Structure formats: structure tokens, C-alpha cells
Amino acid sequence: MITFDQRADAAAADVLKRLLQSIEANLAGAIDAPDSECLHDLRVAVRRSRSVQRELKRAFPAPALDHFRGEFRWLQTITGPARDLDVYVLGFDDLRAQVSNGDRGGLDPLLELLVGRRLEARDAMAADLRSQRATAAFFGWRSLLLGLEQLPDDDRPQAPRPIGEVAGKRIRKTYKGIVRRGSGIRRSSPAEAYHELRKQGKELRYLLELF
Numbered sequence: 001m002i003t004f005d006q007r008a009d010a011a012a013a014d015v016l017k018r019l020l021q022s023i024e025a026n027l028a029g030a031i032d033a034p035d036s037e038c039l040h041d042l043r044v045a046v047r048r049s050r051s052v053q054r055e056l057k058r059a060f061p062a063p064a065l066d067h068f069r070g071e072f073r074w075l076q077t078i079t080g081p082a083r084d085l086d087v088y089v090l091g092f093d094d095l096r097a098q099v100s101n102g103d104r105g106g107l108d109p110l111l112e113l114l115v116g117r118r119l120e121a122r123d124a125m126a127a128d129l130r131s132q133r134a135t136a137a138f139f140g141w142r143s144l145l146l147g148l149e150q151l152p153d154d155d156r157p158q159a160p161r162p163i164g165e166v167a168g169k170r171i172r173k174t175y176k177g178i179v180r181r182g183s184g185i186r187r188s189s190p191a192e193a194y195h196e197l198r199k200q201g202k203e204l205r206y207l208l209e210l211f
């Protein structure tokens with residue numbers, strides 16, 4: 001249970017340890033099971049972990065955090081193609097329903113192609129998730145979190161501050177950024193503008209949910 005006056009590094013570690021448990025709980029299912037939910041839940045936990053790493057970076061020793069931010073970015077990358085193809089295959093009936101009855105059979109080769117590529121993507125992802133790199137990333141990240149509060153505060157200015165103050169400041173800043181970015185969007189704005197606004201919205205949602 002996080003409290004307002006808890007040290008920021010201790011609160012961050014508590015949240016991140018729970019997220020790591022979620023990643024590891026879904027790991028076997030993401031690798032072996034045809035059910036896509038385990039992979040989805042794993043990716044959500046990775047994204048939320050990356051958000052905490054980014055928003056509370058000054059509660060961590062910079063060299064160690066830089067390394068693990070790279071490893072979590074890698075985890076997000078290697079699981080992306082398999083998840084995208086899960087979405088395409090599982091949503092294919094909805095796509096098919098948009099085509100007239102007489103033409104629906106013409107989509108069968110596309111579905112066959114997507115299923116094949118989904119299997120290939122899952123095999124590649126499984127190999128990466130079973131790799132020594134992934135194992136070392138999870139072990140090293142847990143070790144850092146377990147010992148985080150005992151590290152010197154010299155290069156971690158956020159570490160001893162109350163998490164309520166630190167998270168509150170990040171939430172306010174993120175919210176103001178959303179308002180500023182959103183107020184500049186028009187119907188003629190490029191898709192990238194909407195995408196960046198949506199990403200910032202997710203960042204705010206994760207901060208509110210986790211803290």
C-alpha cells in the first residue's frame with residue numbers, strides 16, 4: 001500500500017515489483033498458449049513499467065536505469081509483431097463482415113497468410129523471451145528494485161522525496177501537456193498528432209492508476 005509520504009524510490013519499487021510479477025505470471029502463456037490475453041497483459045505491464053521508469057527516472061541511479069530502459073524497450077519491440085498479428089487474426093471476422101457475401105471467400109488467402117505470419121512472429125518472440133538476455137533482464141531488474149532504497153541518494157534527487165509530491169507534479173505536468181497538445185489539434189491535423197496525443201493520454205492514465 002503506497003502512502004503519500006512514502007519515499008519516491010520505495011513507492012516506485014513497490015509498483016514496479018508488482019508489474020514485474022505480472023510480466024512473469026504471463027510469460028509462459030505468452031510463449032506457449034494460443035490465447036492472446038497473456039501476451040496482451042504482459043505488454044501492458046511492460047508499457048506501465050516503462051512509464052514509471054520515464055516519469056520517476058530521477059529516483060533511480062542513471063546508468064542502471066538507462067540500461068533497463070533499453071531492455072524494456074527491447075521487450076516491447078520483440079512482442080509487438082506477434083500482438084499486432086493476434087489483433088488482425090482475431091478481428092478478421094469483423095473485417096470479413098464489411099465485405100458483401102459474394103466476395104467474402106476471396107479473403108480466405110489473406111487470412112491464411114496472416115495466420116502463417118502470426119505463427120512465425122510468435123516463434124521468433126518465444127525464442128527471444130526464452131533467451132539469456134530476457135532472463136538476465138528480469139533477474140537484474142528485480143535485484144535493482146529490491147535494493148533501490150538502500151542506494152546512496154547523491155545522484156537520485158527524487159528518491160527521498162514523498163511520492164505524493166513527486167507523482168502529483170508529474171501528473172499535473174502531463175495533464176497540462178495534454179491540454180496544450182490537444183488544443184492545437186484540428187480536423188486537418190496529421191494522424192501523427194492524434195497518435196502523440198493518445199500516447200500522452202496513456203501516460204496520464206498510467207500515472208493516475210499506479211499512484
